[in-house]
Amino acid sequence: MVKSIVSAVLEKLGSLITIPEEIKQNVELALALEEEIGKLSVHFQDIQSVLQDAESKQVKDGNVRNWLKKLKDVAYDVEDVLDEWKSAKLKPQIEKEVKEIGNFPLFKKIRRSISSLTFQTMLHYNIASKIKYINQQLDCIAEEKDRYKFGLHKDVEESQRVITASFIDEEEVYGRFEETTVLVNKMVGENSSGGSSLDVISIVGMGGIGKTTLAQLVYNHNDVECHFDKRIWICVSDPFDDIRIAKEILEAFKGESSKLVGKDNILQEVRSHVLGKKMLIVLDDVWTEDATKWEQLKNSLKYCSLGSRILITTRKEKVAIIMGTMPSNSFLLHTLSQEECWSLLSHKAFSGRTREESENLEDIGWKIAKKCQGLPLAASILGGLLQFKRTREQWQRVLDSEIWDIEEAERNIFPPLSLSYYELPLALKQCISYCAVFSKDMIISKDELIKLWMAQDYLKGVRGEEMEIVGEEYFDELKMRSFFEVFKRDELDSGIMKYKMHDLVHDFLQVLMDTECSMIVNDGFEELKVDSSCERVRHATLNRKQATPTEPNIYHFKKLRSLLIDSSYHDTSSLSPYLPKLFDQLTCLRTLNLTNSLFGNSVEELPDEIGKLVHLRYLNLKNNRKLKELPESLCELCNLQTLNLKWCDSLKELPSGIGKIINLRHLENERTDLSLMAMPKGIGRLTNLQTLSVFVVTDNSNASTIGDLQMLKHLRGHLKISGLGAVCDLAEAKKAEIRKKEGLRTLILDFAIPKGLMSESLLRTNNGDLLEALEPPPCLEKLEIWCYRGLTIFPNWMMGLTKLSHVSLGSCLHLNSLPPLGKLSFLESLYIGEMRRVKEVEVEFLGVDREETSAVPSSSESPSSSNIAFPNLKHLEFFDLKEWESWMPLTTTEEEHISVMPQLRSLTIGSCPKLRELPCYILQNTSLKQLDISQSPILSGRCRKETGEYWLKISHIHSITIDGLCIQANSSSVEEFGLFINFGIFPQSLRTKLMGGTGIRGKVIWDDAIGKKEGD
Template identity: 35%
Template structure:
């Protein structure tokens, strides 16, 4: 396998030779003759190399291997020499641009050009001589020359903008019964355990993760559990790491916390009292102690009953340590199931017609997959590019199927899939992925930039003008198609941005690359191989390597301190990744890394880059995200090969960016007043791709200056955002400037912020200048605009945001483009569709908006509006009095801070598809439209907040809203009654807050699905519903500031109640007996002065009452499991009973209890285990 990879090394050098030989300076300095000889010698050697791959002499294996190693080292040496010559070409080009030199014939070296020429010529001659020796040696050991053409796969190219179909909605085959059984077990209402564990066990490739993902994404799981979390564990089972990953999933701002106590505290705030579903994927840990530590930590988070962990593992021992629920042992699939997987992969959707011969062969191959889904998946992917019977027969008769060991057979199939990658370039790209740790999400763009820096990406002969990034995207998609990549992650536009590798696939990549790559374990170094790629090895270990070894490094990934002396030894380095490294600066010696193409200093403490960075003329990618960098040195403009520049702050723009003409990616561009920061710097950057944000447009004087950016010529830009600085009011013409910033029609996303013109530009207001590729439009803080652009005709528009257009008074027919539609509708037999693809629409902070007109409708009904709209938000449009009524697909509706109730009635009156309704601060709303209740059978959540004049939600809801799960009502001061029939709904959460005139809650027979009931600041409520004691699933009950409430209506057991909180209920005189609360863990009672007695809780007790003068003497006997005791603000309290029996107590607080004369007896016995 390494021999085949060397073919590409030689080809890469040949391509460089051809390019360099074409340079005019070669004629002047006499390089062409030697380079021509080098090219010819490499061609001859390449033929021998191909012969070594296909026809290796049987008794000369070691000799051939030794010959290949020599060739590999010599090819790298030639690569270094040619790259050094190329560096001098680039250096001279930069010097000419800087007007440092005037004469062409003195350009190869600033010190001694003649000496440089002689030195390079001699190096090339030495390489040629060595190649002659290698040719003779090849003949001596019996290698046969063979012409070879490196075939670049030319199958259907998957464009980056459309991506592969794989991993999008992949159906799970043969596991339906497992899915049903597991889900039934997970959502079992009789499971009162606070934390259950189920293990999915099976051999590698059997589909454990696929099954877990299918369960994770089931609607029943997402609706039953409050939170779902997924953590990839793999070989390293570190409790803090697992806790940290869970916390980061819940709150990305909490990343970086390392203290276990801090992690648990933050997790407790997020998770306590809720039901959670956690998947720990690919667990290898067989140490019971480590699992016990993790489970104890999770138990402290006080999950609600029914919370479950699913563990996927290869090891039955792991399962036996962790599980509390019946195990799921995954068996092999049937032959038919393997055939289904294989067919779906080989023929995309599996529905294409298949010849009898191919189906027969396919079924025989499926039989050989031995019931392993991964093998079937990879085999099908491999067959997709093969269309003949002979090709399928070749796969079927391969000797790989004869292996006996299961894992060996899987690895052999993966190896066969690797062998079927039709270019050595693609194979080497796959092998390079072993440099990443297992289970890492690999960022697509970053991976392609690494491939590019290594020189692995070259266009195919039939598409010689293809960019390296395009070749890399093709390679990425091919590896995804081949199932060598999996678990694809997509962005909001459906583009794949990340992926993973299966552990076995990663093992294969490591095996392929092991002769050149050293990962993590310094002891794995093999003296017989030349290590060229090093990742995650301690810097101290790297520094101890011999000079000759370090000088050959091409990739170096470090994340700890780096001594300056190390940089000077890395003479051949292409990639330097210092992501999260513990460094504060880069030394000036980094400028000596002539071959460097990739540099990442993200998440470091670097504040400035050395000026010598401007000497890295080969640099293609510079990443400096989320670091302390304030600005770039002006020498960055010398990086004429730079293609991708990443940084975080918009004030960091390099001066003279216009010279970076090869730039494709840049985080943003900030317009300045000084030369080198003006709009014209963008003129020559026509290679820009993806997204561009242009800040500080107030510094652009007029349309003429704006047009110098030449945005119309940037056909590869997909997202544009224009930003004026809001706090700066200048005398430039915003309208003229925006007119001059017209983008290319290929644009897909447009955002305009803080525009101060009265009108949007003609290229937005005139339908004839179509931007039909637009999928996303955001108009923000355009305060002077009185009308919005014509948008209804945009056939691809999916997301539209209009916010802070404070002068907008009317969304009229121009919004839809009716002026242009009416004639077409009259003449056409087909309906005219306006906003045909729009899915989300948000209108906010338009304080003058009073009218949102219906689209112009013809009597024949030929105009259809918003056919796909699913989410509508209207906020802070106080003056709005009407709105359209045609939203045939609307699912989520949010209306807030609108004074009149007519928009609510109009929008919701005809809806039939609503699932979520949020109404907030609508003073004119007195009741909800009756039709909305009856027509929306799928409504699951209702939120009504701050509607002060609401008197009735609905008379009754019997027979309505059969899917309603959540009702939240707050700040409705005039609301007296809730709808009759409330207890006929499948409610899980009912919260009633700040409704002072609410008199009763109509729950008579019990809501069996209710889990959370919260009633606060409802002073008119004199009793809780009698049916509450029959709500057997209630886990949290919180009653606060209900001054008229005398008691809690519990006579029967509340088997699920875990948390009872009663706060500031002045009339409350008693609590139910302990027997009603068998599952309770938290009991909090604050400011209930008439409460005569306090029952026990199991885990936590808090009392605050100014009238309490004596705590129960039986606290130690009652609270044997008590962990936290807080006694606050009990100014009449005179004594505290003995605490000696509180063996579980770990936190005690006694504060503001001025009449307590002495500490409780028995405290000395507990002092070592509690904090006070």
């Protein structure tokens, strides 16, 4: 960590610091700055050369460890000074550009009585003074360095890796029965590598999770032993020595060490021995990501018999891929269950005890087993430790201890985790170490974590890549090295969204970060303990267990760079009185998270002192639902990259000077369109914006127009444009150039007319031309259109959206018929709601050509691709079609030649009181697994069990729910498809709360009140 910070400082010293022209006129000041900067660079270059040796020695030498802490503190201080200088140079440039822009609104700002030149001179004197003081500290650190006699290179130390063998006592293993069965079947089953004689199978998981144990169980399984002609176990470790591995293979065949020399000779000999033999080779503990070290050895093994296997254990998914593992053969190993963990621990801990003794200690033992968090290594070590502790008091002390305070645990669990950490590149060490600031068991959002890394300046593109792309690569690399584990998947996107760290990995990181990352607990009654260590805390989570209005008392942590407020036990309103002082004191903050609980009392006003946080890059105000405005001083934060305003749904306006925050990349403002009246005029200056969740359109001449979106060329992800009903200027809409924003994946077009602008002329406006002008990029995946007043809703550009998989059409009150959406071949999910004039869903809705169908000569021919309606549709929902009476069926001829919704899995119909029937292509659809009908009495009656005439036709459907009552749920379908809830049957006031998160889970949940879909 120290090495990476020092490297960052040297980089900034080389690229950011130039003496401005106006300062060069002051020769004395210019010379002083140049001298101090030069001295600073020399100090850090001198220290950097010995850091590798110093960091290796800190493990055993406490004095070296303290020296590195001092160095790290000074390096942080230098970063703060350089950042302050950079910001001070940037602000005048921004002010100048703002003045040059015509009709730009006036800003509220403090008038200075001194000239700009005088102010800049004073600023640089201040900078020079700070750098001089830091150099004095570095003088002392450099003197100490010389006492330790560090070398220029790290001393070679004995490897901490344990050499493994194939032997195992199966009576000492608990759990892993299912995993063993699966892997044994892969060992003795048919090849899955497309005809290759050699299948590669990988066991992937974090250190201490039991990869080697599982490989030993498989290796020694009777079926495996009988299946292979030859089994060979090799502990690979690091470095990957292909010659040593080849010689061990030869030794296994010949029974003696190979005396051959020369790589080619050795590999030729390997080839001759494996020829025609069915082999199992286990390569345990593989680390290398260099494919060239493996390829030649693998080629010599290809001559073995069909059905041969290579079994790899590794901590890295990337290694499994490089070694040639097919996705189906990569086995991600998870932790033990609590019961299995307890069995393993108790087997060791109760060895030699009487039954009475064991029963007396069992309750404490269970709690200790939970501390192991399913990690077999931890359970085994703690079980062995407890075996020699006889009393409840001794067991209680183990339970009350942090796991790293237990000598046996530190000696045996620490090395496997530290190996994974110390093998990381410097940049990845910084990123994963930062995660020590999170609460244990915290669910981590990948996107949010990347933004936090950005705020700390950890993400530097090597070839000019954007920080977000570098962050994606870093996160994926850490995940593939087992630092993060999957917690939750998004069903609609079929992608992994949420992650967490294993508790022991988190504990390990907290030990590494020591006082640098801190959990600050204040229960409202007990004063927060403050000591000298507060000066070293850089990242903190404030956990206030009481919502009482007591001062949080964190002002002593003056060097804080991150302050995350844990809102689990309180709301942010109790902090409001102390925010001015907090912002006044903690001026080094780069990250500030003031997220509120969704339904708690929130901050109502953000104080002007927020403008003092000149280093701030990340500000999260999510769920502060009473916040009505943001101060203009916020616009002084020229370094701000992320501003999260999600669910700040009382916010009336954004600051008029928002265009000054030129480094802003992510403006997350979902749900603010309920209250925002417009977007400020300077929004178009934020040319670095990648995230803009909501853009509000108005006819106010003092606000931004839709055409200002033209300048936001880098927008990606999700964009909602609301208030489109007020747009009359097609030229402005075309100017927005939505089509060129190729990073967009979701586009929501809301044609509702803002309150206060409602007029007869606007109500009569046909939005057809406007919709054509808002053509999205061809790579769009989700499209929602709301409150559209055109007579048709199938614009010319829609067929060009070849990746469009989700469509929602709602409150389109002028439509008499539904568009031919069946033509959208990639569509997977379709919602249609509040179409008050639609009386029939006609065959045209399917999007097939009836003339082509009637011309088909033979009924025996299968439908062509052009005659498959909705070929990929899986989820279909109709809601609140009050006048809908009939769903038109196909004619007999059409049924023979048209395939309709062949992949449909779920159909939901709600609040369609006049609907009488369902077409045969729905009733007879064998792919349909889930049917939900509510507030549609005629249709509900026809679908009821036994009494309805449709029952025999729909009884094949696994899950059927009528008006909230599940009348059929096969056990298999409940597991596969979960619960389907239509929140439209609830009052609107309750719907939003339910969607806020109550533990209800379902594959697809639609909340009509807020237009939102949720997955598992």
